[in-house]
Amino acid sequence: MERWASQDDRVVWRQSAIIAVPGTVTGLETRTILVTCVRLHCIIYTLDHISLRTLLDTASSPVHSFQGPSSSQKINPYTILDGQGRLKMDPLVSVITPAYNSVKFIRETVDSVLNQTYPAIEYIVVDDGSQDGTYEILRRYESEEKIRVLSHENRSNKGQSASLNLGLKTCQGKYVVILDSDDFLDRDKIRQQVGFMEGRQEFGAVYGQAQVVSEDGNPLYKLPEDNHTESSDPNNLLLDCYIPSPGALLFRKSVLDKVGFFEEKFRASQDHDLLVRVAESAPLAFQKGVVFFYRKHGNSISELGLEKRWLAGFEILDRASKRYQYKRSTIRKRRALLNFRLGHVYFSQERYGKALMHMLRAGLGDPVRSTRVLFGLEKVL
Numbered sequence: 233m234e235r236w237a238s239q240d241d242r243v244v245w246r247q248s249a250i251i252a253v254p255g256t257v258t259g260l261e262t263r264t265i266l267v268t269c270v271r272l273h274c275i276i277y278t279l280d281h282i283s284l285r286t287l288l289d290t291a292s293s294p295v296h297s298f299q300g301p302s303s304s305q306k307i308n309p310y311t312i313l314d315g316q317g318r319l320k321m322d323p324l325v326s327v328i329t330p331a332y333n334s335v336k337f338i339r340e341t342v343d344s345v346l347n348q349t350y351p352a353i354e355y356i357v358v359d360d361g362s363q364d365g366t367y368e369i370l371r372r373y374e375s376e377e378k379i380r381v382l383s384h385e386n387r388s389n390k391g392q393s394a395s396l397n398l399g400l401k402t403c404q405g406k407y408v409v410i411l412d413s414d415d416f417l418d419r420d421k422i423r424q425q426v427g428f429m430e431g432r433q434e435f436g437a438v439y440g441q442a443q444v445v446s447e448d449g450n451p452l453y454k455l456p457e458d459n460h461t462e463s464s465d466p467n468n469l470l471l472d473c474y475i476p477s478p479g480a481l482l483f484r485k486s487v488l489d490k491v492g493f494f495e496e497k498f499r500a501s502q503d504h505d506l507l508v509r510v511a512e513s514a515p516l517a518f519q520k521g522v523v524f525f526y527r528k529h530g531n532s533i534s535e536l537g538l539e540k541r542w543l544a545g546f547e548i549l550d551r552a553s554k555r556y557q558y559k560r561s562t563i564r565k566r567r568a569l570l571n572f573r574l575g576h577v578y579f580s581q582e583r584y585g586k587a588l589m590h591m592l593r594a595g596l597g598d599p600v601r602s603t604r605v606l607f608g609l610e611k612v613l
Contacts, residue, residue, distance in 0.1 A: 322352035323430065325422050326405030326485070330395035331370065332360040334413035337527065338369055344416035346378055350423040355379045356399045357413075361389035366413075393494035393502045400493045408485050410478035414527045417479065421523040425482035428519060436487035436514025440523030442476035447529035454522065462518035466511040467562040470552055471569070473504040475516075479524035481507075487514050498548075500541035505548045512556045538577045545570045568597025572605070 327345050331338060345355050357379055359367045367387070374381045382398055384390050396410060407426060411417060425438050441460075444452045455476040468474075475481065491509040494502045510516070549570070553563050575590030595602040 322350070323406040323426060324352050324354055324404060325350065325407045325409060325426060325482070326354045326356060326399075326403035327409045327411060327422075328396060328399035328403060329355075329357045329411045329413050330360055330392045330399070331357055331362060331366050331413040332389065332392075332395075333362050333364045333366060335362075335365045335369065337414040337416075338366050340416050341411060341413050342370075342373055342379060344419075345411065347419055348417065348422050349420050350426060353422065354403060354405055356403055357381050358395040358399045359383045359387070360391065360395045361387050391496065391499055393496040393498060397493045397496065400488065403485070406485055408483045408488060410481070410483075411524070412479065414529070415479045415524055416527075417524045418522055422482065424519065424521075425523065428517065429482060429484065432517065434515060435484070435517045436510050437481050437483045438517040438519060439475050439477075439480040439482075440519045440521050442480050442524055442526040443522045444476075444526050444528050447527060449525075449527075452528065455526070456518075458520065460518060460520075462516055464511070464515035464517075466508060466556060467559050469511045469516075470508050470549070470558060471562050471566050473507065475507060476524075476526055477503040477507055479526065483510065484514070498544045500537055501544045501548060504545070505551075508548070508552055509555075512552075539574070542570050542574045542577065545573075565598045565601065568594045568602070571597065572602070 329341060329345075334341070342355075342357065345353065355378070357370050357373075359370055359381060361384065367381075367383070370379065370381045373379045382402065384394070384398070400408065407429065409417075409422060421440070425440070428438050429435060441458075442455045444455060446452060456474050460474070487510055488506075491506075491513050493506070495505050498505060546567070549563065549566050552558060571590040572594035575587045575594060578584075578587035578590065
């Protein structure tokens with residue numbers, strides 16, 4: 233507002249296109265009227281602007297309405313808003329892939345991460361001493377500054393858990409995704425899961441469904457099923473590892489730092505051990521929808537060394553029972569399930585004496601479930 237003339241205590245003021253013409257009122261009265269009019273004009277303009285903006289936003293998009301930044305700021309369609317609708321920086325997500333002799337599938341795995349719709353990704357691939365050309369493929373990606381490749385000293389082979397721990401010790405992300413070198417992600421996985429976790433600080437991890445595919449990529453079935461719900465009860469997760477890990481999950485890194493990384497002693501079931509420890513520390517959340525593709529083939533870790541896998545399960549169970557107050561029925565039923573699975577392995581190996589012993593232990597430990605399995609009313613994978 234600018235004062236530009238004065239005459240006999242009658243003051244003329246100018247505000248944009250509004251001009252007070254001298255009249256019979258005093259200068260003080262004129263000033264009061266003009267100030268009031270200007271304030272009303274600003275209020276009406278602001279209300280009209282907000283109402284119009286709200287109507288437009290409501291009609292055109294489900295995204296929160298907010299006052300945009302200056303044109304110098306870069307906005308992408310996946311920018312995250314805080315509770316007041318203000319812009320936030322996209323939190324960094326670290327994706328870690330342990331790779332060993334994966335030359336057949338490694339390109340599809342890496343490309344599925346590079347093609348994510350979420351922009352803030354740090355991708356670390358740990359080569360575990362590959363001898364089939366996998367390492368050379370990864371180095372080409374690294375030379376294009378697309379990924380970061382790590383390896384053990386002298387490019388030795390130390391196992392999946394040691395490789396994952398190397399990546400976890402190095403990564404800088406607020407969230408962590410772990411992806412095996414023969415699986416691949418849905419394009420929107422990280423964007424969807426980060427958006428969920430940013431508004432729900434109480435959860436330690438979120439997971440979705442896996443589309444199980446054959447070796448050549450044909451769909452087989454989904455895990456878990458569409459009617460699945462998450463109870464956030466560690467008893468249920470200890471009893472049955474129903475989460476298709478690790479690719480279905482997005483972990484909060486601070487929770488992993490708290491509970492510890494992968495147990496390098498275990499060459500199998502290490503993902504179940506970690507999940508149980510996370511569930512003991514913080515609730516887990518489930519979002520329906522396929523977030524990654526799990527390849528089922530003859531060289532999958534889950535198809536090899538099943539005896540070691542289920543023997544490791546007994547040690548995981550013993551550690552869990554000492555660490556957390558589980559129900560006695562959970563411990564008993566999990567032990568029965570491990571005995572059943574070991575009995576099945578020994579039967580396939582034609583070691584019938586050991587098979588019978590473990591089957592009897594399974595029946596005594598959980599007679600109800602054993603009866604259901606025996607009569608085909610329940611399938612134990």
